[in-house]
Structures are given as structure tokens and as C-alpha cells.
Amino acid sequence: MLSKVISAVCLTLWVSSCAISAAEDPHMARALKLMSETPLIDGHNDLPWQLRKQFNNQLNKVDLNTLDTTHTNIPKIKQGKLGAQFWSAYVPCDSQYKDAVRQTLEQIDVVHRMCQKYPDTFMFATSSQDIRTAFGQNKTASLIGVEGGHSIDSSMGTLRTMYQLGVRYLTLTHSCNTPWADNWLVDEGSDPSEHDGLSPFGKQVVVEMNRLGMLIDLAHVTVKVMNQVLDMSEAPVIFSHSSAYSICQHKRNVPDDVLKRVQEKKGIVMVNFYNDYVTCSETANISDVADHFDHIKKVAGPDIIGFGGDYDGVTRLPEGLEDVSKVPNVVAELLRRGWTDEEVKKALGDNLLRVFTEAEAVRERLTNNKPDDVPIPYAEVKNSCRTSHGYPDVEEPTGAANSLSTLALQLTLALQALLLLSAL
Incomplete structure (x- = not known):
């Protein structure tokens, strides 16, 4: 009870301070007004990962009203006027082939x-x-995006099950190749290309995501994969947390030719606030972030821009954007730079709502298509942690018990040889 009282007092004080600062800054006053009319929809927040790292997902030990070790808590969400959030269901690449699912x-x-x-x-x-x-109910819409194709373990059934549980986008890779798609580190030169973009199964995944109505997130893939998906997807694509490559030449960002293709596909690029992707250095500020919004608008128009802060998933954030409460500062900066109310509302949430609505329309058009149940070839996923049940032409390994039996046999034979030698 005390924590709620403290939270309410803090929120009241913040609102009072906002009213004073808004009175002093007409751009901030206008920003807050626009955010009260159009939901700010953020494409990527890693608070769930922080809940695992810090509390092993023991929510009973956490109070999001008072939590102060993250970029995100309830007072900060209210202060930042966060209308909707795609919460990231992220697990690291070292879980691939193990317990990722x-x-x-x-x-x-x-x-x-x-x-x-x-x-x-x-x-x-x-x-x-x-x-x-x-x-309309003054609540933060909470959606789920799975960050990394390794999370589905190359299984269409797992993809569909996650959709049924509420997952509405899948980032095709994180920072590792999957058995069916290359990740962005291939473009950087630190990972080898394994599939020249997407494998045939990777293309099956794209088609099945269109059928489901699940948004395809290209935030962590190679440029080759970006273009392959843009060639074949019937629905608009998203970059849930990526910025403009021309402003900061980091391989996690989106090059101009791809920005133009996203425009043609009527998709969206949701600008990341991580300093390394904003300025390609350890420091950045609000103006640097706004430069990415300006560049994307200049290259591909205002219809493909969104917010994808990457809060609680990064270690460095721009001065003035230290947590989710500070997002209105970006909106005020865009207005200061001459963005119209309509352009700002598109970036806040209208663009994402349009993309999402179109993906749902594609799902309805494909409603009579059967689910894809053709499995990935076993040779492409064979490893020590995977069985081959269901693959009729693959002999199932007998497992650890057989290994132990073989070891016992070898030890027995060795012992018999030693006894034979001693008898001689």
C-alpha cells in the first residue's frame, strides 16, 4: 500500500513539473497533447529479460511501481505516456539447440x-x-514479440503455438545464424554465411507468418535476408528496433535502398535509441536520435517511421533519454524541427497500426490456406540434443544408454586383455 502511495505522489509531482516545463516549452506542450490523442507504440522493450536476469522471473518478489534497477517501471511508463509496448520475449543465442523453446x-x-x-x-x-x-481505457497495450528465430527451434508447430499464446512478431534472427536464416553479423564479417540469406525452410517460415498474421521483424538479419523477405512477403514488414545506416554505419541499421523498399512495401522502421546505433559511439543526445527520424523521413517519407527504443536491452542511452519516461523529449524535438502534427502522429502509432492492420488483412485473405506442416530436413538441424522421431528415413540414435553400454563393453574387453596378458 505504501509503495502505491509513494508512486502516486511521485507521479503527481512529475505531472506538476511537466505542466511547468510544458508552459515554458510550447513544443513539449504540443507533444504531450499529441500523445494524448494518438498512442505511442514502442516496438521493443526488454523488461521481461531484466525480470529473468534480476529475479529469475519471480514476479512475486518484484513491485513494478517501485523497481529502480531498470529503464522501465510503472511510474516511468505513465510519465512517458506509453500507449502500447511490444515486450520482447528474448533468450540468448547460447540457448539455441538446448532449451531455447x-x-x-x-x-x-x-x-x-x-x-x-x-x-x-x-x-x-x-x-x-x-x-x-x-x-481508450488509459492502459498500456501489452503485446509480445519473440526476438530471435532460434526460439522456435526450426519448428512450424512451435511458431504456431507461440502465435496462439499471443506472440505477434518474430525477429527472424538475433545475433547468431539459425538453421534457416543468416544474422546481421554475417554482414559485419564476424559470422560466416550459412544460407546465403534464407534457406528454403526460412522461406517457408515467412509464408507461414503471413498466413498467421504474425509480423516479420527484420531488425537483426543480413541485408540479403531483408531483401529476400521484402521480395516475398505479402504483408508489410517491420524493423522493431533499428535506425538509419547512413547516419550511423552500424550493420544493425537499415541502408537507404532498403528504406525505400520498406516504403514500397508499406512497412515500418522503428528507431532504436542505443548510442552505438545512434552515433556509432558511446555517447549520444536527443538531437542525434532525431537525426535518424529526419533521415528516414527524407529518404522514404513519414509513413515508415516509428519508435523502437530498446529500453532495458541496451547499456548506453542518449542524454535526455535515460529511461522510458523521457520519450516525450524526442516528440518535442521533432516538433521543434518542423514536423507537422500529422507526421508526428504517424510516427507515434498510426504507422504501426496501419502495418498491423494490413498484416491482419493478409491473414484473412489467406484464411483458407492450410498450415505448413513440412518439417525442416533433419540434416539441417541434426545435433546431439535433437532426436529424429518422425523422420522415417533417419535411424534414431540409441542415446546415452547405448553409449554407456558401448563403454562398458570396451572396458570389459580391455580388462579381459589385461587378465590375458597377466596370465602370460
């Missing part, structure tokens, strides 16, 4: 439980209409 399900679970624990703040959302409904 289990860990991802646990991250999906923690988002569901977060919404259940704080129903006055969060509304679990799975559709564009849910975002609008939550905004």
Missing part, C-alpha cells in the same frame, strides 16, 4: 503474468483493435 515460453509467461498482476496499468493485446481499446 522452454526459456522463450517462460518469457511469454512472464508478460502474461505482468498484465495479470497490474491490470490497472497493462492490458494484454494481440490485435490492432486491442491497442485502440487499451488506449
Whole structure:
């Protein structure tokens, strides 16, 4: 009870300070007004990963009203006027071929439980209409994006199951190749290309995501994969947390030719706030972030821009954007630079709502298509942690028991040889 009182007092003080600063800064006053009319939809926040790292997902030990070791908590969300958030269900690449699916399900679970624990703040959302409904109720629409194709373990059934649990985008790779797609480190030269972009199964995944209505996130893939997906996807694509390569030449950012193709595809690039992607250095400020918004608008127009802060997933953030409460500072800066109200509203949420609505429309058009149940070839996923059940032409390894039997046999034969030698 005390924590809620403290939170309410802090929020009241912040609102008072905002009123004073807004009175002093007409751009901030206008920014806050626009954010009260159009939901700010952020494409990527790693708070669920912080809940795992810091508390092993033990939400009973956490109070999001007072948590002060993250970029995100409830008072900061209210201060930042966060209308909708794609929470990242992320697990590291070292879980690939091991327990990635289990860990991802646990991250999906923690988002569901977060919404259940704080129903006055969060509304679990799975559709564009849910975002609008939550905004009308003054709640933060809470959606799930799975960050990394390794989380589905090359399984269409797992992809579909995650969709049923509320996942509405999949980032095709994180910072490792999957058995069916190359990641951005290939372009950097630190990982070898394994598939020349997407493998045939990777293309199956894209088609199945279109059928489901799951957004395809290209934030961590190679340029080759970006173009392959743009060639074949029937629905608009997203970059949930990437910035402009021409401003900061980091391989996680989006080159101009791809920005133009995203425009043609009517997709969206949601600008990342991580200093390394903003200035390619350890320091950055609000103006540097706004430069990315300006550049994307200049190259491909205002219809493909969004916000993808990457809060709680990065170690360095621009001065003035230290946590989610500070996002209105970017909006005020865009207005200061001459952005119109309509352009700002597009970037805040209208663009993402349009993309999401179109993906849902594609799903409806494909509703009579059968689910893809052709599995990935076993040779492409064979490893010591995977069985071959269901692959009729593959002899199933007999496992550890057989290995132990073989070892016992070898020891027995060795012992018999030693006894034979001693007898001689």
C-alpha cells in the first residue's frame, strides 16, 4: 500500500513539473497533447529479460511501481505516456539447440503474468483493435514479440503455438545464424554465411507468418535476408528496433535502398535509441536520435517511421533519454524541427497500426490456406540434443544408454586383455 502511495505522489509531482516545463516549452506542450490523442507504440522493450536476469522471473518478489534497477517501471511508463509496448520475449543465442523453446515460453509467461498482476496499468493485446481499446481505457497495450528465430527451434508447430499464446512478431534472427536464416553479423564479417540469406525452410517460415498474421521483424538479419523477405512477403514488414545506416554505419541499421523498399512495401522502421546505433559511439543526445527520424523521413517519407527504443536491452542511452519516461523529449524535438502534427502522429502509432492492420488483412485473405506442416530436413538441424522421431528415413540414435553400454563393453574387453596378458 505504501509503495502505491509513494508512486502516486511521485507521479503527481512529475505531472506538476511537466505542466511547468510544458508552459515554458510550447513544443513539449504540443507533444504531450499529441500523445494524448494518438498512442505511442514502442516496438521493443526488454523488461521481461531484466525480470529473468534480476529475479529469475519471480514476479512475486518484484513491485513494478517501485523497481529502480531498470529503464522501465510503472511510474516511468505513465510519465512517458506509453500507449502500447511490444515486450520482447528474448533468450540468448547460447540457448539455441538446448532449451531455447522452454526459456522463450517462460518469457511469454512472464508478460502474461505482468498484465495479470497490474491490470490497472497493462492490458494484454494481440490485435490492432486491442491497442485502440487499451488506449481508450488509459492502459498500456501489452503485446509480445519473440526476438530471435532460434526460439522456435526450426519448428512450424512451435511458431504456431507461440502465435496462439499471443506472440505477434518474430525477429527472424538475433545475433547468431539459425538453421534457416543468416544474422546481421554475417554482414559485419564476424559470422560466416550459412544460407546465403534464407534457406528454403526460412522461406517457408515467412509464408507461414503471413498466413498467421504474425509480423516479420527484420531488425537483426543480413541485408540479403531483408531483401529476400521484402521480395516475398505479402504483408508489410517491420524493423522493431533499428535506425538509419547512413547516419550511423552500424550493420544493425537499415541502408537507404532498403528504406525505400520498406516504403514500397508499406512497412515500418522503428528507431532504436542505443548510442552505438545512434552515433556509432558511446555517447549520444536527443538531437542525434532525431537525426535518424529526419533521415528516414527524407529518404522514404513519414509513413515508415516509428519508435523502437530498446529500453532495458541496451547499456548506453542518449542524454535526455535515460529511461522510458523521457520519450516525450524526442516528440518535442521533432516538433521543434518542423514536423507537422500529422507526421508526428504517424510516427507515434498510426504507422504501426496501419502495418498491423494490413498484416491482419493478409491473414484473412489467406484464411483458407492450410498450415505448413513440412518439417525442416533433419540434416539441417541434426545435433546431439535433437532426436529424429518422425523422420522415417533417419535411424534414431540409441542415446546415452547405448553409449554407456558401448563403454562398458570396451572396458570389459580391455580388462579381459589385461587378465590375458597377466596370465602370460
